[in-house]
Amino acid sequence: MYLGRVIGTIWATRKYEAVNGYKMQFVQPVNADLKASGDPFVALDTVGAGPGEIVYYVTSCEAVIPLDVDMAPVDASIVGIVDSLYSVS
Amino acid sequence: MILGRVIGTVWSTRKDEYLVGAKFLIVRQLDLDYKPKENFVVAVDSVGAGVGEVVLVAQGSSARQTTFTRNKPIDAVIMAIVDKLDISVKEQLAGMVEE
Numbered sequence: 001m002y003l004g005r006v007i008g009t010i011w012a013t014r015k016y017e018a019v020n021g022y023k024m025q026f027v028q029p030v031n032a033d034l035k036a037s038g039d040p041f042v043a044l045d046t047v048g049a050g051p052g053e054i055v056y057y058v059t060s061c062e063a064v065i066p067l068d069v070d071m072a073p074v075d076a077s078i079v080g081i082v083d084s085l086y087s088v089s
Numbered sequence: 090m091i092l093g094r095v096i097g098t099v100w101s102t103r104k105d106e107y108l109v110g111a112k113f114l115i116v117r118q119l120d121l122d123y124k125p126k127e128n129f130v131v132a133v134d135s136v137g138a139g140v141g142e143v144v145l146v147a148q149g150s151s152a153r154q155t156t157f158t159r160n161k162p163i164d165a166v167i168m169a170i171v172d173k174l175d176i177s178v179k180e181q182l183a184g185m186v187e188e
Contacts, residue, residue: 008121008176010092012145014136015169016155024090024145024169026121026176040121042090042145051177061150071159073135073168075090075151 001056001079004029006049010042018072019044025078027057032087043076054082090145090168091130093118095138099131107161114138114167116146121176132165133158145169 008026023045029038034054046066049055055078057063063077064070093116101113117129123143132146135155144167152166153159 005178007178008174010145010169010171011173011175012169012171014172015145016135018155019168026092026174028178042092059149061154063151064154071154071156073147073151073155073158073166075147075149 001058002029003031003034003082003085004043004055004057004078005034005036006045006051006053006055006078007040008051016073018067018069019074022046022067023048025049027055027076027078030054032085034085041076043078044074045078047078047081049078049081054085056080056082090147091118092120092143092171092174093130093132093146094123094125094143095140095167096129097140105162108163111157111161111163114140116144116165116167119143121174123174130165132167133163134167136167136170138167138170143171143174145171 004027010024031037097115099113112134
């Protein structure tokens with residue numbers, strides 16, 4: 001999993017039907033100091049994160065596991081919202 | 090998924106037999122302000138996207154997770170056509186200030 005910050009939302013009515021009902025959020029990957037590190041991308045939100053929140057997300061075909069369908073073309077899913085972060089980097 | 094705009098189509102008759110019937114679209118990646126970036130990808134269309142439309146592309150093995158692309162040599166699939174994009178946390182992005 002990686003850390004990210006939710007920076008925006010995508011609306012799409014015409015989409016693959018298995019992803020219906022899930023919010024699509026724009027995520028900016030961040031490092032342990034919450035500084036931007038990497039290009040923003042779109043992830044399916046399975047936990048209801050709000051804009052600005054720090055989340056962690058899973059990529060590749062594991063991103064389909066949190067969904068209640070067994071097949072969906074999703075390569076990134078937000079699976080948790082961070083309450084607090086302690087790092088000694 | 091990556092945000093992109095469909096800029097063209099690929100036709101090919103000599104291809105892997107599994108790819109017969111696939112519609113290949115060229116998608117150029119966009120940044121948050123819809124400005125085109127350098128990279129592009131050839132993706133299989135699964136939602137009826139047309140040239141010029143802003144779409145989302147799923148890449149890697151997740152691209153095989155549709156009824157059409159299952160067990161086929163495909164690693165990029167267009168899975169949504171974007172109606173609206175709302176970037177609400179842009180001003181914080183510059184400094185990435187911890188609120």
